[in-house]
Each structure stands twice: as C-alpha cells, then as structure tokens.
Amino acid sequence: MAKIRALLVDDEPLAIRGLTLRLEKFDDLEIIGTCSNGREAVKAIKEQKPDLVFLDIQMPGFDGFSVVRSLVGQTEIPLIVFVTAFDQYAFEAFEAHALDYLLKPVEEERLEEAIVRVREALSQRIAIEQNARLVDLIESMDEPPKEALTAILEKPVEHKEERYDPHLRIKDRGHITIVDVADVDYVDAAGDYMCIHVGEKTHILRETMKTMEKRLDPRVFQRVHRSTIVNLDKVKEVRPHSNGECFLTLMCGVELKVSRSYKDVVGRFL
Template sequence: MDILIVDDEPLARQRLLRMVEKIEGFSVVSEADNAEDALIAIIAHDPDIVLLDIRMPGRDGLSLAQDIAELEDAPAVIFCTAFDQYALDAFGTNAVGYLLKPVKAEQLLQVLEKAKKLNKIQRVAAQKNPATALETQRTHITAKTRRGVELIPLEDVRYFLADHKYVTVYHRNGEHLLDETLKELEEEFSGRFVRIHRNSLVSIKHIEALERNAQGQYHVRLADIELRPIISRRHVSDVKELLKII
C-alpha cells in the first residue's frame, strides 16, 4: 500500500520513512510539509494511507483531514503527533489511527495493518451501497445508564442486537441498551456495519472469522469479545462476499 507522509519536521518524516521501509507491503510514495502540498500530493500519487502530523504552520492536520474526507475514494488517515490533547478532535475526522510521537515500530505496524484491512472492506461495502457508505457523522453512540448519559466510541462497538423494542450495543467494555432502532442504525452506519441477521448488525472491521458449528450454522467471531453472533442463512453469502471469503 502506498503512503504519503505529511509533517513539517524533516527529521520526523525521515524517521517515519525508515520505519515504513522495514514493513513489507507498504511504501512511501511522497512527502509534504504543509496542508496545501499534501493535497497536491494526494491528487498526484493517489496514496492509500496518509501519515499526518497535526500541529503544522498554516492549516493544521485536523483541517486537512476534513478536506481529505471529502475526496472521492479518500485515503485512510493516521495521525502522528507529539500532542495528546487533539485526540478527541481527531474522533470527528474519520481517522483510523492516532499515534503519539515518538512513534514506535510495533504501534505503526499495528495501525497500518488496521488501515489496510479497513480500506479493503470499506471499498467493497461502498461498491454495494455507494450512496450511503461511509457517510456516518457520529463517532460515539449515546446510551442512558444509571450513571447518566454515556458516550460509547463507535470504534469500540462490536455489534448491535435487537430484542423486541430494545437494541443492545455490545462493545469492548460491556453492553448498554439504546433508544434507537436497528433500522436507523443500519442506515446511518452503512459501510461500517453489516446486517448478518434480521436482529443484528456487526462491525465489519472487527470481524476476525466466520465459524461453523456442527449443525452447519455460521457464527461471526469478533475482536475483543467472547460472544459469537449468529448469521442467518440468507445473509451468509453476502457476508462471505463482503469479506472475500471463498
């Protein structure tokens, strides 16, 4: 996958370049030290991933990320910054990663692999539903609990399960009831979640495998949780096609 490095510090760009060169399957196609040159490089080189600094002279990386998101077939954005106070703002840019400098090789590898998988799956989903794919505005789900209103990062959500008039969101840190319908969630998060049953949606990027039990029924194995949502027979072929499973 092709990578564009955007950072106003030459030494920071060189360090990232050396790290990327050691990772098989990834290569740096261009560099830029400001937002304007970065947009030009994106148009010229069509990178798959942008490693983006936030604090730069002129327009900052958050502003640039918003412009990148508006591009057709936009590259994935991974922030690389020395400042952690921008993390919350980064949630609203559809970035797939947020790394603090000095970036460590193992962390860079992990987020690049994540971007690679996400990029492939989203592309397939967008082809199936180009009008709505990746148009999600919210980055958090709101749930009412005994402690009040809690914000659950969409990144942490693994699946939604409907039971009569309630929908339960299952995420990395537990589960909560929602006031929203499964249909509303499916429409809003098309391209990020896929329906596997009339009563459930799962996060596409967190699917690790499809498993089949002794009765021939398929289940989805999701990252970080033990539950295995059932795939109805009518949705098995769609899920396999989405994940390029033969």
C-alpha cells in the first residue's frame, strides 16, 4: 500500500518538530518535507505534489490562506489540514471546507481522528471535491488580486538584520571567553548571575534572566522553568510526568525539569 506523502508547514521550528514526532506512529504516512513559510510551501507543493499538507495559518507575510489561494487553477491540490493556535470557534465556518483542523498544542486523539479522515478521503477519492470547496471559500474572502499574489511569491526574501546575539562574551579575571550561542546546552539562573552550560564547561555571566531571554533567539531557546532556558536543538528526549510537569533529556545527558507554567512549550514537542 502506497504511503500518504505529507508536507509540514509552520514558521515555528518547535511546532514542526513536535508534529513530526507525533506523526512517526503512523506507519502509512511519510513526511516528505517541511517548510517554514508560505512561499516555500507553495513551491514544495507544486514540485513534490504531496497527498497531504499540515498547514499553519498564522505565518508572517504569506499566511496559510494565501498558500491555498495560490494553488487555484492547479489540477492536483493536496488535502489540507490546518494546524493553528486560533480559537476553535473561529473555525466553525471552515470545518465543512477544509478536511480537518487541529488546535495547538495538538492533542494525540485529535491527530488520530485527522489521520483517519485523511485515509477515508484518499480511499474514497474525494480529495478533489473537498479542496475545491476550500478554494471556493477562501476565494470568497477579501484577497489581493492574482497579480499581487504572484508578486508576493516571486519577491526575494528580505533578510532582516539579526537582533539576537550569535556569541556571548564571558569576562573572568581580565580574560574574555567568546562562546558560540549555538553550542550552549542550557542556561540557568543563580541570583543575578547566569550559568552558561556548554558541554562539560560552565561559564558564569552577570546577567538577569529577563535580559538573557531578550539576547537569545526564541526559535531556538525557550524558557522551561522560571530559572532555566534550554536550547531546543539540544533536546534528545521528552518525558511527561503524571503531575503535569515534564523532563527534558539533553544530548549532553543532563535532565531538566519543565514546570507546569511552561507546559505549552513542551506541548508542541509531544
């Protein structure tokens, strides 16, 4: 039996990673790629022709609705499952048009229901009809003319000036150690000082947690406790606890507790 070829589209790396982990349990589904913005998604859909697209709506610039609009006129449009942080009531009008929608953080049971609907849609060969209704709905909204959409798609990506620190300069007794932020495993607070953990080494930096958060890219570094910031790229394992807390195991072997106040961060992993 041929596998369902799926494309994941979301501008949040953590959301992509979390959905990828959850989809691994479905043996008949294959993730053929991921996209971090709408224009990448349109290109990937046209070139790779996936059967299914998990599509975030709230993306800067070229959102999920714009992605669907740009597919108007194509003979093969994949099944669309919205994955979004929108309130459920905002989707009552779309439920009959999109194949399904999932609210973040994605619940295991809802994801299973969505996959069942995908299987049924493909087996009954109703994908074309289903997506025709979705396109009709979105086309009825206020939208820029087709020429404007084309211009947006063809417009070069503007690289904004990086506002997050790529390096941390640690001063110690007259010496300055430059630490590459990408190498940092996690940061924890000790009063007015930050402990910067890099492998087996720990550097001490006089800084507040609030200031440190502003210096680090939130797409990579997330606060998981009132006194801990973790590098998401260093997470090896997520282990939920019955009391609502979670534990992260990093590649370096360190285990960190995620408090219930920051459960939404881990919810995207699961």
